[in-house]
Amino acid sequence: MNPIKVLVADDHLASLEMMKYFISDLPDFQLVGQCESGEELVEQAMVKKPDLVLTDIKMPKKNGVKAIRECLSFCPKVKVIFITGFDEFAVEAFEIAAVDYLVKPIERTRLLQALNKAKNLIDLEQGKKESSLPKVNKDVLALRDTHCTLFIPMCEIYFIEKSGKKCLIYTDTEVYETNETIARIGTQLDETFFHSHRSYIINLQKITQIKQQNETFIAYFKDFDKHAGISKLRINELRERISI
Secondary structure, eight states, rough: OOOOOEEEEEEEEEEHHHHHHHHHHHTEEHHHEEESSSHHHHHHHHHHHOSEEESSSSSSSOOHHHHHHHHHHHOHHHHHHHHSSSSHHHHHHHHHHHHHHHHEOHHHHHHHHHHHHHHHHHHHTTTTOOSSSOOOSEEEEEEEOSSSSSEEGGGGGEEEETTTTTEEEEESEEEEESSSSHHHHEEEEEEEEEEEEETTEGGGGGGGEEEHHHEEEEEEEEEEEEEEEEEEHHHHHHHHTTOO
């Protein structure tokens, strides 16, 4: 079985070396190149045709999102994991179907989780078996706080809402509050969740109806008196996901 070809891009040498170090221990992956700018990323992707790109977003000459958009024009099946220190780019990154979005400093467990997700997607497209990478528990959402870490069963979550500098996680019995960003929370969630709006991530299995309200849409949930927003830019994708 051929290993997955990986191209990494970051304008900080320390970050490049860290990614290379983590990937070098994984036999399912083969590092085929490294880049220090968005323009170099596009050039190398044309030549080396990677299966997966790990790229920083804020880079000189051309940022990672613009570079990936170009790469997708000639390599439409390439998968991408964005790695950055700037949460504000998360929404744009998810809009181009990024496999995952990691916020620096990179943690080995989170990187393994992202690589595992990418490998499973690639294997699925190629008809291969599930990844042999170490598994990460996806049944709970882990939220770090100043004094503790909360573990919330994902099946109990209706939606997550960004509220100012905090995020609120709505469940059957409680509303949990965290200082973690909605982008970082989103990277822990599985495919049953959908980033429906800049300020909302919703559990697709909990939705009972969607109603239009002026220029936006509202998601309603079974036996739950709270509701979540859906942007008009994402409503069609949401409908496809839940086969409305």
